[in-house]
Amino acid sequence: MSTVVNPHTYQAQLDAKIAQLQQTFAPFNPPSLDVFASKPEHYRMRAEFRIWHDDEDLYYIMFDQVTKQRYRVDQFPTASLLINQAMPALLAALKPDAVLRRSLFQVDFLSSLSGELVISLLYHRQLDEAWQQAMQEVREQLLQAGINASIIGRAKKQKIVLGQDYVIEKLQVTTQVGKQELIYQQVENSFTQPNGHMNEQMLSWALAATQGASGDLLELYCGNGNFSLALAPNFRRVLATEIASSSVKSAQYNIAANNIDNVTILRMSAEEFTQAMRGVREFRRLRGIDLSSYDCNTILVDPPRSGLDEETVKLVQEYDNILYISCNPDTLQQNLATLSQTHEISRFALFDQFPYTHHVEAGVYLKRR
Numbered sequence: 415m416s417t418v419v420n421p422h423t424y425q426a427q428l429d430a431k432i433a434q435l436q437q438t439f440a441p442f443n444p445p446s447l448d449v450f451a452s453k454p455e456h457y458r459m460r461a462e463f464r465i466w467h468d469d470e471d472l473y474y475i476m477f478d479q480v481t482k483q484r485y486r487v488d489q490f491p492t493a494s495l496l497i498n499q500a501m502p503a504l505l506a507a508l509k510p511d512a513v514l515r516r517s518l519f520q521v522d523f524l525s526s527l528s529g530e531l532v533i534s535l536l537y538h539r540q541l542d543e544a545w546q547q548a549m550q551e552v553r554e555q556l557l558q559a560g561i562n563a564s565i566i567g568r569a570k571k572q573k574i575v576l577g578q579d580y581v582i583e584k585l586q587v588t589t590q591v592g593k594q595e596l597i598y599q600q601v602e603n604s605f606t607q608p609n610g611h612m613n614e615q616m617l618s619w620a621l622a623a624t625q626g627a628s629g630d631l632l633e634l635y636c637g638n639g640n641f642s643l644a645l646a647p648n649f650r651r652v653l654a655t656e657i658a659s660s661s662v663k664s665a666q667y668n669i670a671a672n673n674i675d676n677v678t679i680l681r682m683s684a685e686e687f688t689q690a691m692r693g694v695r696e697f698r699r700l701r702g703i704d705l706s707s708y709d710c711n712t713i714l715v716d717p718p719r720s721g722l723d724e725e726t727v728k729l730v731q732e733y734d735n736i737l738y739i740s741c742n743p744d745t746l747q748q749n750l751a752t753l754s755q756t757h758e759i760s761r762f763a764l765f766d767q768f769p770y771t772h773h774v775e776a777g778v779y780l781k782r783r
């Protein structure tokens with residue numbers, strides 16, 4: 415099914431998710447659920463479309479996930495207003511220009527609440543000087559229309575960047591003493607939370623849940639430091655790890671951009687970090703880091719849909735406080751089967767990050783029994 419965005423049905427779809435999540439997790443005896451509703455429209459900061467060529471015409475298409483049929487997309491209410499503004503403006507500029515149209519097969523948009531946009535155009539041919547010149551003009555037209563976009567041309571082994579390959583996002587996080595703005599570099603083709611305002615809610619919830627925590631925080635799957643930076647004020651130090659080098663680079667950028675001095679980011683998979691902690695393997699990447707100097711009572715995990723592997727679950731279980739952010743209730747449920755043997759849920763939240771889809775983002779804060 416394609417995503418049918420109908421603000422009139424928003425509450426009903428959210429209610430169904432709430433009921434489903436409560437039922438699934440009832441065996442773990444959670445406290446009452448904190449529910450965070452999304453904006454019913456224009457909540458996604460990114461969108462990807464295939465391009466369809468029909469003689470002189472050119473338009474965005476998507477595929478129905480069930481029937482696999484393609485359908486034309488002129489506007490996309492799921493995505494931010496900025497993306498919706500850029501979609502027709504870009505097509506209008508591409509259509510009359512054979513150099514820009516030829517072999518174009520995909521367009522990806524990455525926007526930010528701060529009003530920045532990166533548009534990536536993917537081609538089945540190498541891009542040349544003529545393409546670059548013509549696309550520079552398109553970029554200027556977009557800027558004149560008030561669309562602050564960088565443009566990336568991609569082809570096999572080729573990436574041409576007009577502007578930047580990232581946006582600088584500004585997120586408002588609610589702290590005990592009011593709102594705090596955090597700056598995040600979000601790079602094209604790297605993971606970032608798709609629903610910007612929901613991300614602000616998630617960070618604020620995590621900050622409130624760990625208020626009053628003592629010692630240091632260990633974090634696995636930290637991405638661009640999204641949670642690491644927001645939670646830093648609640649801990650003496652934060653040690654965070656992530657597998658993707660582009661995200662680690664952004665995290666380093668973000669530490670500096672926010673003048674944070676108590677966060678260290680390492681490029682390591684969760685599995686490698688578990689091995690390092692167990693003394694199974696030594697890692698050059700850990701040189702200069704004295705793991706034994708960290709006093710971590712709290713661990714934060716935000717794994718991909720596959721959840722935590724068995725060894726990582728065992729490591730996580732060794733911490734008194736566990737903050738688990740999950741984009742897949744099925745794997746969260748599996749991991750909780752083990753974690754609930756030693757910990758109980760003290761906070762439970764639903765973040766409606768993906769409205770009108772069956773996807774649910776959940777947060778649990780566990781404390782040792």
Ligand SMILES: C[S@@+](CC[C@H](N)C(=O)[O-])C[C@H]1O[C@@H](n2cnc3c(N)ncnc32)[C@H](O)[C@@H]1O
Pocket residue numbers: 605606607634635636637638639640641655656657658661682683684685716717718741
């Ligand atoms: C759901 S995202 C969360 C990222 C970050 N916490 C955020 O809020 O943006 C999961 C992250 O885990 C990373 N990842 C995937 N597999 C991993 C692994 N085996 N070890 C460590 N990180 C991994 C991905 O690159 C991605 O950045």
